[in-house]
Amino acid sequence: xxxxxxxxxxxxxxxxxAQHVHKVYEIIxxxxxxxxxxxxxxxxxxxxxxxxxxxGLDIGCGNGKYMTVNPNIFIIGSDRSRNLVDIASTQRHHExxxxxxxxxxxxxxxxxxxxxxxxxHHFSSNxxxxxxxxxxxxxxxxxxxHDNDNGGKAxxxxxxxxxxxxRRGWDENSxxxxxxxxxxxxxxxxxxxxxxxxxxxxxxxxxxxxxxxxYRQGELEKDIIAAGGIVCNSGYEKxxxxxxxQNRVQG
Amino acid sequence: xxLLTVNFLSCPLKSCKTSPKSxxxxxxDVEVVxxxxxxxxxxxxLLGLLPRVExxxxxxxxxxxxxxxLPGEKPEGEGVEEEILRGVWEVLxxxxxxxxxxxxxxxxxxxxxxxxxxxxxxxxxxx
Numbered sequence: 338x339x340x341x342x343x344x345x346x347x348x349x350x351x352x353x354x355a356q357h358v359h360k361v362y363e364i365i366x367x368x369x370x371x372x373x374x375x376x377x378x379x380x381x382x383x384x385x386x387x388x389x390x391x392x393g394l395d396i397g398c399g400n401g402k403y404m405t406v407n408p409n410i411f412i413i414g415s416d417r418s419r420n421l422v423d424i425a426s427t428q429r430h431h432e433x434x435x436x437x438x439x440x441x442x443x444x445x446x447x448x449x450x451x452x453x454x455x456x457x458h459h460f461s462s463n464x465x466x467x468x469x470x471x472x473x474x475x476x477x478x479x480x481x482x483h484d485n486d487n488g489g490k491a492x493x494x495x496x497x498x499x500x501x502x503x504r505r506g507w508d509e510n511s512x513x514x515x516x517x518x519x520x521x522x523x524x525x526x527x528x529x530x531x532x533x534x535x536x537x538x539x540x541x542x543x544x545x546x547x548x549x550x551x552y553r554q555g556e557l558e559k560d561i562i563a564a565g566g567i568v569c570n571s572g573y574e575k576x577x578x579x580x581x582x583q584n585r586v587q588g
Numbered sequence: 589x590x591l592l593t594v595n596f597l598s599c600p601l602k603s604c605k606t607s608p609k610s611x612x613x614x615x616x617d618v619e620v621v622x623x624x625x626x627x628x629x630x631x632x633x634l635l636g637l638l639p640r641v642e643x644x645x646x647x648x649x650x651x652x653x654x655x656x657x658l659p660g661e662k663p664e665g666e667g668v669e670e671e672i673l674r675g676v677w678e679v680l681x682x683x684x685x686x687x688x689x690x691x692x693x694x695x696x697x698x699x700x701x702x703x704x705x706x707x708x709x710x711x712x713x714x715x
Contacts, residue, residue, distance in 0.1 A: 351712065390636015392596060409633045413596055419707070426705055430627040432593040436708040442600040442699070444611055449640070 350461050357548035358459045359417055361519065365545055366420035368525035370400035379574050380454055381406055383492045383581070391449040393489070396438050396473050397456030401425025404433070410450075415441065438469045445475045446584065451491040455577070458495040458550050461514075463560070466550065470564035470582075477584035480567065488583045490569065493561070498551040500576035507551060516546040552578050589706055590626070592680040594649045595641055599692035600708050609693035612645040615652040616698065618688030626682045631670070634677055638662060646680075655679050 362369065376384075380403060387393070389409040398404060398414025399421050405428050415436040416422050425433035436442055438456060453473050460466045473491055480488030501508045505517070521543050557578045558568050571580040597613055604610035643662035650658050658679060663672050689698040690706060700707050 348712075388636065389632050390634070390638070390640075392637055392640045409630065409636070411592070411633070411637055413593060415708075417709075419705075422705055423703075426703075429623065429625070432590055434589075434593075434597075434706045434708060436600065437710070440600040440602070440708070440710055442597050442613075442706075442708040444596070444598045445605060447596075447640075 347465070350465055353461050354459065354548070357461075357516070357546065361545045361547050362418040363420050365519050365521050365525075366400075366418060366424065368521050369519070370421065370424045371525070373400050373402050376403055376406055377454070377494070377575060377577075379572075379579060380452060380492060380494070383450075383452065383490075384410070387450055393448045393450035394441075394443065394452070394473075394476055396441065396451055396453040398422070398425050398433060399454075401428055401431070401433055403452060403454065404428060404431045413443070439465070439472055441472055441476060443476050446477070446479050447489075448476045448478060449489050451476055451489070452493075453491065454494040455496065457493060457560075458552060459548060461548060461550070467560050467563045470560055470566065474561070474564055474566040474582055474584050477582075479584045479586040481586060491566075491582045492579065493557065493582060494574075494577045494579045495552045495557055496549055497573060497576055497578045498553045499573075503576045509553065511551070513551045513553065515549055515551060517549050519545045519547060521545060554578065589685045589701055589704055590681050591646075591650060591653060591655075591683055591685070592641075594690070595646050597690070597706075599694060599697065600710060601692070601695055601697065604692055604694045607694040610695070612642075612649050613690035613692060613699070615649065615685065616689040616691050618653060618701075619686045620653050621684050621686055623682050623684040626684070629674055629677050631673060634673055634680075635666070635668075638664065650679055653683070653685065655683075 384406045387410050391410040395403055395412050395414040398416050401414055404412050404414050412431045414425050414433040417437055419435050422433045422435050451473055457466050457469050460469050477489030477491055498507055498513055499509055557580050558571055561568050561580055561582050567583040567585055569581040569583055594612055599610035647658050684704050685701055686704050688701050691698050
């Protein structure tokens with residue numbers, strides 16, 4: 338099984354992610370959105386501490402739940418899922434667009450901040466995860482000289498392998514590449530997909546599987562460095578590894 | 589899409605990143621509406637974000653939408669008249685491009701805007 342996940346060529350990785358990430362989020366969007374409303378504390382703090390007038394990105398914004406945390410900053414949220422972006426666009430203080438994290442429609446070396454919460458772990462190879470991090474980091478204004486405060490900062494969150502006390506109960510001995518089920522309540526299904534992948538438990542629900550790469554302790558920092566970023570700070574919150582990252586001047 | 593947003597967008601194609609023509613993207617076939625219920629005027633936020641704005645590009649983008657009233661020079665400093673700031677806020681944030689296209693001046697690719705949402709996904713062969 339691990340051989341299947343390792344060494345995927347980019348084209349087949351894209352097809353794999355289309356099937357096991359993007360298609361699933363399009364189907365589950367309204368139900369997923371209904372359960373995503375409470376901002377995580379460290380993300381909320383990061384956003385609230387930004388100076389008034391900061392301009393930045395929410396890469397993988399989902400239903401836009403972080404976009405209204407701080408009314409004094411301007412955020413452009415992007416997500417691969419059109420259905421989630423539709424929901425994110427219902428708040429009108431910011432902007433939400435449909436885009437892929439690997440090909441962001443933004444100038445490089447520019448933004449004051451970025452957040453990417455529970456996104457990078459959906460890429461199905463190490464190369465693609467590092468490429469996603471590189472894409473995010475490159476949007477930030479680089480640090481110059483010795484004063485790290487003048488560079489933009491990104492906050493990245495990924496699911497942790499080490500979450501023994503969570504309902505999933507994974508730990509350092511578990512496999513890192515997994516499918517995580519989403520049980521879709523019937524009341525949220527429209528007629529989006531006539532033949533959805535399903536192993537439904539009851540007549541009222543259908544189950545969809547999403548691909549995740551669970552990050553091991555230290556792995557996020559390693560990938561950030563491989564992506565050319567600077568790790569300012571890192572830690573663990575609510576079954577996630579997180580890191581605050583800066584961009585360095587290239588060349 | 590707010591007019592302000594186009595000042596922070598460029599073509600997603602990697603080969604266009606180094607071309608100055610990939611910013612700003614150019615509006616085409618647009619339908620624009622006023623959105624007075626959009627984000628309420630926030631003077632401090634506007635003053636805070638103006639330094640990040642590429643003013644020349646923004647004036648050009650505004651003209652593409654038919655707005656010629658933006659000042660030629662970027663309003664700067666605490667002494668800027670309130671009326672000017674409110675006018676700038678209205679054009680930047682309280683207008684919505686409901687539909688149309690954003691065109692890259694380098695590769696010519698056209699990105700669609702539908703129901704106010706721009707779509708920057710590239711077909712597989714262009715990535």
